[in-house]
Amino acid sequence: MREHAPVLMVVVPLFGAVLAALVRRPGPAFAVALACGFAVAALAIDLAVAVSAGGPISYRLGGWAPDVGIEYRVDALNVPILLLLGVTAAVATVYARRSVASELPVGRVAWFYALYLLCLTGLIGIALTNDAFNAFVFLEISSLATYAMIALGRDRRALVAAYQYLIIGTIGATFYVIGVGFLFLATGTLNLSLIAERLGEAEAARAVVTGLAFVLVGIAMKVALFPLHLWLPNAYAYAPSFATVFLGATATKVAVYLLFRYVFSVFGAAFVFEALPTGALLIALSLAAAFGASTVAIFQSDVKRLLAYSSVGQIGYATLGLALGNAAGLTGGLVHLLNHAMMKGAAFMAVGAVVFRLGTCRLEAFAGLGRAMPATMAALTVAGLGLIGVPGTAGFVSKWYLIKGALEAGMPWLALLIVASSILALLYVGRLVELIWLRPRPADAAPVAEAPLELLLPTLALAAATIWFGLDTRFTAGLAQAATVGLFGGAR
Amino acid sequence: MIPAILRRAVLVLAAVVALLLGADFLVAHHPYFGIDGLPGFALAFGGLAALATLALGAAAGRLIARGAFDDD
Amino acid sequence: MIEAVSPALPLLLGAALAVLLRGRARDAVSVAAAVAALGLVLLLPDREGGRIGWLGFRLVTVAVDPAARLFGAAFAIAALAGIVHALAQRNPLERAAALLYAGAALGIVFAGDLVTFTIFFELLAVGSTLVVWSGGRRAAALRYAAVHAFAGALLIAGAAAASAGGVTTFAAVAEAGPLARGLLLAGLLVNAGAFPFSFWVADAYPKASWSGAVFLSAFTTKAAVYGLIRLFPGESALVVFGAATVVYGAIYALNTRDLRALLSYSIVGQVGIMLMAVGTGSALALAAAALHAFAHVVYKAMMMMAAGGLVDAQGRTPLGAIGPFRRSMPVTALVLAIGALALSGLPLTAGFVSKSALSAALGKEGAAFAWFLLTASSAATFLYAVCRPLLLIETGAAARPLADPSPSRLAPMVLLAALTLAIGFVPAALLGRIPGTGAIAVLTPDHIVFQLAVLAAAALVLLLARAVILPGAATLHDIDSLWRTPLWRVVARWLGRPVATYGRARAGVVAVLRNALAGLERQHGPQGALGRNWPTGSMALSAAILLGATLLLAYI
Amino acid sequence: MTDLLARLGNIAGHYNLYIAILLMVAGLYVVIARGNMVKKLIGLSLFQSSVYLLYLTPGKILGGTAPVVDPRFAIYSNPLPHVLILTAIVVGIATLAVGLALVVRINEAYGSIEEDEIFARDEATVKREDRAASRPPRRAGKGAR
Incomplete structure (x- = not known):
């Protein structure tokens, strides 16, 4: 049984999705989702233990050899992502019941859980598979489920957001598949490890470079890299709160993982940064994200949109780590994926709790909420401090490694810019914090109670994790460092 | 402040100073620098220090006085 | 197990809980946190504990030695007394901020390496800024925040430069380059309120709430003095800075008309004395500086409490207005009197003990300049803390009926006053616990006569020269006037x-x-342009352009 | 001369690739240029179809047979691209279906499927919300001062 853990991770939520769709009633569907969430978390932990003990695991689907069949591969690079997905699924699903029930009509709740599990399936699949085309299929599974999930939002703008995301997501996926086609032509295989091996002797260097460009730009659209991020704010702002929590914590992270996978273990950092101006371009775009999107976040009047723009900025840090191309930068980028998932998960959960209580997440609604919902707002504040990168929070750890990476790469100006961009985060978080804790509650405002325990506990858990992993960096940074060592060992 | 009280205070202080001057001749000194072991040194130094402090404070006071309470 | 628990921990936890809890639960948690911190300070064994790996650094959160324990005891006592005193304060932010502030101060004291030390200093800045902020004077709080952000940046830069080689022990500072040492020294001097960076003390402290000023008077400047003892013992520049600071403190304290401003300026002046001792650098001088810091924390905290009672009663504390309070608020007035006498170093108070230790240390080291300035400063302190306020007192009835504050505010004052006197009466009880100072004889006839003679002569001079008595002003120009x-x-x-x-x-x-x-x-x-909704087509176009650009760049 | 003819033949022999490129660019152009949401989806389908052609082209070998395991046939077309594209077509259909369903819902909610009209309505919504939100807090803010 245990040797089938990789495929089970995909199969469990997949069948869970079918089951949730079949039962049709909210209660049982939630039970299925919860069970799947915890099962996935358990499997992820099991895989992490197995990989740390025995090295990479290769799982052949149906027993076919990698060059013919599809291979799942668990190694140091995707273990953090699998853990991220598993733990987020488990923690977030607890949050789901009350939040979903309050925002969706009863008839659609079961469908929503089915979509959620499908999306989870797709994301796990992307993280697990070692097959370029299989990754495309999983990408589309998760994307299609995501479009539908976003469209279930209460505001009619959710429909437009979902439509826009669908167009952009499909273009991105198609770019990706075009790129994979070029690689297939050049190497005759779809297995990522085999592609990596055969790229060296491939004759059609031009096809390889073209394939690389298509793959990178295609994934960049899913990552929401700066100029391609325009779909994200509306999608996050108008989706049901739980969908925002889940997507905000996982979706873009998995896309960034895919980017890491292609850049470092398929093409190799040397090739990517030499063949294309990737390094300079990526640094420029990442900085544009960190500054541009963060500045936009300062002026938002809807907190979900504010956090969504902040996500675009924060993703800039992850891609910045990739662009630096050295061990410290890469560690920073990877660890930021995990840390940002915690912080943004906690932040979106807290905002979801406000939506649950107040039915709105406009900025004005937060005035004086610190008195009414102290625990929720404390979690939001901690998450906000993490986004700024205050020492003692997880956000500081990732920025620390990024700054270290920038210094090692001989770019002290970049380290300064990283610090400077934190000031923008200080402004948008400060705006929120000032509103929450220092303003009085409007006199005519209705009384608000603290969020119910089901929403509060996961929120506080992620906020506590933000602090815990800011103080105890061994686990997260250890995972990221192990992955980095694996990549640089495997890079050509 | 009523001058009568002040006059009495000066008298009392003068008596105390005289008393201390007397006592200073009686106690055993453990000087660090020599001069500080002389009887009456403490009185002289204290008085001089007070004079210097007052002079300095008064001189500087004209420069640094700013006025009303600042209400920001 | 206990040796791994920093005394900062219960206070920081208490700060977090104080945000979440309300009413009596918050009061109980706050007091329990302060008690736990004091207990830990007294019970921790004399060695390093609590090592943590963080970002590749080896952090030592608990390192106990006599100096750390002495400062720790002073801070924990001030924290406990301050928290009890502030129980009547209903501002929730201030409680949490005070606990954070106290926790950071203890964290600094028990830090065993440069990184932990710096981190807690940043926390200290955050906590103290919040305390000032919760006093309600926003502009003053922002000025305070700016100064401490600057000082924090200096410290971080200095710590980073000093530990560039990967060694983050305190000893690394001694071998660090002039840049690293200069940055660290400047950062600590700003925090200590040394001249010419003293302006922020009297700008911010009188603007805190009646309860917040107690914490402010205890922690920041003394934590910086502790930092200087740790990092810069015997740094001769400190004697110069200290002397200038002593003079500054005397001049400004003599010219202010506001009680809490006077207390703030006297903090600066006393810190100047400590700096001179640290700069002298002998083991005894360092111990004496620590002892003076301890005594000063105790009596200054209680004076701030008493001043807080006056502020609360009438809103402002011009020196002259103390008069009407003498009869209606007898305990407050008595505490204030004991504090003023201790500040001047009158025998049988804690101030006399620590000043005797300083005098002995400086004298034995042959540091004539520092010793004479210390002696002169006793005279000056007596002038500004006792004589001038007495001369300025206006008689007459108070505007409204007044009384001593409630027992929860009175009790800590009285206990601290008792402690001040107890140390003064039985100096050996405290001196015997500090290595090196046990041999100092404090209550000898020559010391007593010497100190009394200095004070009496100064008082007589002031009375005779009362024509020049300084009327002073409510606010004084300082270095910060240059930009204000x-x-x-x-x-x-x-x-x-x-x-x-x-x-x-x-x-x-x-x-x-x-x-x-x-x-x-x-x-x-x-x-x-960057924030609005974009049509789907333009998103697709930007993707196509990015792809095209990438390919074009790849082929040229 | 023969050389040139051979090269021309070579270029002409890639005609299906040119068609693929034409479809790709045309599809992308429709997505970019058209405001009508259904037309955008049609463009998207065109764009995806180009990929099918791009994959299938190298899979077919002139003179090769279908990939049947039989000793009589030595040369056969690579089956893998066909299989992949079968999957891709399914994905494409699913995308189109979800997209069309969204457009139906958008039409129900907005009464239009023209992007610029929908944006205009959204903007009006935003302005209304801002107005509604800015009134009470301003009063509260003054009271708090």
């Missing part, structure tokens, strides 16, 4: 140009800034 009333406004006045020039220029600058902000909002706001 911009230099060019002063220049414009000198040049005889109307001040309107300044006003017009300021309006122009404000307009430019406002336009810039509006422009930023046009670009980034909800309707701006």
Whole structure:
């Protein structure tokens, strides 16, 4: 049984999705989702233990050899992502019941859980598979489920957001598949490890470079890299709160993982940064994200949109780590994926709790909420401090490694810019914090109670994790460092 | 402040100073620098220090006085 | 197990809980946290514990030695007394901020390496700024925040430069380059309120709430003194800075009309004395500096409590207004009197004990300049803390019926006053616990006569020269006047140009800034180019352009 | 001369690739240029179809047979691209279906499927919300001062 853990991770939520769709009633569907969430978390932990003990695991689907069949591969690079997905699924699903029930009509709740599990399936699949085309299929599974999930939002703008995301997501996926086609032509295989091996002797260097460009730009659209991020704010702002929590914590992270996978273990950092101006371009775009999107976040009047723009900025840090191309930068980028998932998960959960209580997440609604919902707002504040990168929070750890990476790469100006961009985060978080804790509650405002325990506990858990992993960096940074060592060992 | 009280205070202080001057001749000194072991040194130094402090404070006071309470 | 628990921990936890809890639960948790911290300070064994690996650094959160324990005890006592005193304060932010502030102070004291030390100093800045902020004077809080952000940046930069080689022990500072040492020294001096960085002390402390000022008077400056003992023992520049600070403190304290400003300036002056001792650098001098810090924390905290009672009763504390309070608030007045006498180093108070130790240490080291200045400063302190306030007192009835504050505010004052006197009466009880100072004889006839003679002569001089008695002013110009009333406004006045020039220029600058902000909002706001909704087509176009650009760059 | 003819033949022999490129660019152009949401989806389908052609082209070998395991046939077309494209077509259909369903819902909610009209309505919504939100807090803010 245990040797089938990789495929089970995909199969469990997949069948869970079918089951949730079949039962049709909210209660049982939630039970299925919860069970799947915890099962996935358990499997992820099991895989992490197995990989740390025995090295990479290769799982052949149906027993076919990698060059013919599809291979799942668990190694140091995707273990953090699998853990991220598993733990987020488990923690977030607890949050789901009350939040979903309050925002969706009863008839659609079961469908929503089915979509959620499908999306989870797709994301796990992307993280697990070692097959370029299989990754495309999983990408589309998760994307299609995501479009539908976003469209279930209460505001009619959710429909437009979902439509826009669908167009952009499909273009991105198609770019990706075009790129994979070029690689297939050049190497005759779809297995990522085999592609990596055969790229060296491939004759059609031009096809390889073209394939690389298509793959990178295609994934960049899913990552929401700066100029391609325009779909994200509306999608996050108008989706049901739980969908925002889940997507905000996982979706873009998995896309960034895919980017890491292609850049470092398929093409190799040397090739990517030499063949294309990737390094300079990526640094420029990442900085544009960190500054541009963060500045936009300062002026938002809807907190979900504010956090969504902040996500675009924060993703800039992850891609910045990739662009630096050295061990410290890469560690920073990877660890930021995990840390940002915690912080943004906690932040979106807290905002979801406000939506649950107040039915709105406009900025004005937060005035004086610190008195009414102290625990929720404390979690939001901690998450906000993490986004700024205050020492003692997880956000500081990732920025620390990024700054270290920038210094090692001989770019002290970049380290300064990283610090400077934190000031923008200080402004948008400060705006929120000032509103929450220092303003009085409007006199005519209705009384608000603290969020119910089901929403509060996961929120506080992620906020506590933000602090815990800011103080105890061994686990997260250890995972990221192990992955980095694996990549640089495997890079050509 | 009523001058009568002040006059009495000066008298009392003068008596105390005289008393201390007397006592200073009686106690055993453990000087660090020599001069500080002389009887009456403490009185002289204290008085001089007070004079210097007052002079300095008064001189500087004209420069640094700013006025009303600042209400920001 | 206990050796791994920093005394900062219960206070920091208490700060977190104070945010979440309300009412009696919050009071109970706050007091329990302070008690736990004091207990830990007294019970921790004399060695390193609590090592943590963090980002590749080896952090030591608990390192106990006599100096750490002495400062720790002072801070924990001040924290406990301050928290009990502040139980009547209903501002929830201030409670949490005070606990954070106290926790950071203890964290600094028990830090065993440079990184932990710096981190706690940053926390200290955050906590103290919040305490000032919760006093309600926003502009003062922002000025305070700016100064401490600057000091924090200096410290971080210095710590980073000193540990560039990967060694983050305190010893690494001694071998660090001049840049690293200079940055660290400057950061600590700003925090200590040494001249010329003293302006922030008397700017911020009198503007805190009646309860917040107690914490402020205890922690920041003394934590910086502790830092200097740790990092810069025997640094000769400290004697110069200390001397200037002593003079500054005396001049300003003699000219202020406000009780809490006077207490703030006297903090600065006493810190100056400590700096001179640290700069002298012998083991005894360092111990004496620590002892003076301990005594000063104790009596200054209780004076701030008493001043807080007056502030609370009448809103402001001009020195002259103490008169009417003498009869209606007898305990407050008595505490204030004991504090003022301790400040001047009158025998049988804690101030006499620590000043005797300082005098002995400086004398044995042959540091004549520091010793004579210390002695002179006793006279000066007596002038500004006792004689001048007595002369300024106005008689007459109070505007409204007044009484001593409630028992929860009175009890800590009285206990601290008792402690001040107890140390004064039985110096050996405290001196015997500090290595090296046990041999100092304090209550000998020659010491007593010496100190009394200095004070009496000073008082007589003031009485005889009362014609020049300094009326003082409510607020005093300081270094910060240079930027608070911009230099060019002063220049414009000198040049005889109307001040309107300044006003017009300021309006122009404000307009430019406002336009810039509006422009930023046009670009980034909800309707701006970067923030608005874009049609799907343009998103697709930007993707195509990015792809095209990438390919084009790849082929050229 | 023969050389040139051979090269021309070579270029002409890639005609299906040119068609693929034409479809790709045309599809992308429709997505970019058209405001009508259904037309955008049609463009998207065109764009995806180009990929099918791009994959299938190298899979077919002139003179090769279908990939049947039989000793009589030595040369056969690579089956893998066909299989992949079968999957891709399914994905494409699913995308189109979800997209069309969204457009139906958008039409129900907005009464239009023209992007610029929908944006205009959204903008009006935003302005209304801002107005509604800015009134009470301003009062509260003054009271708090």
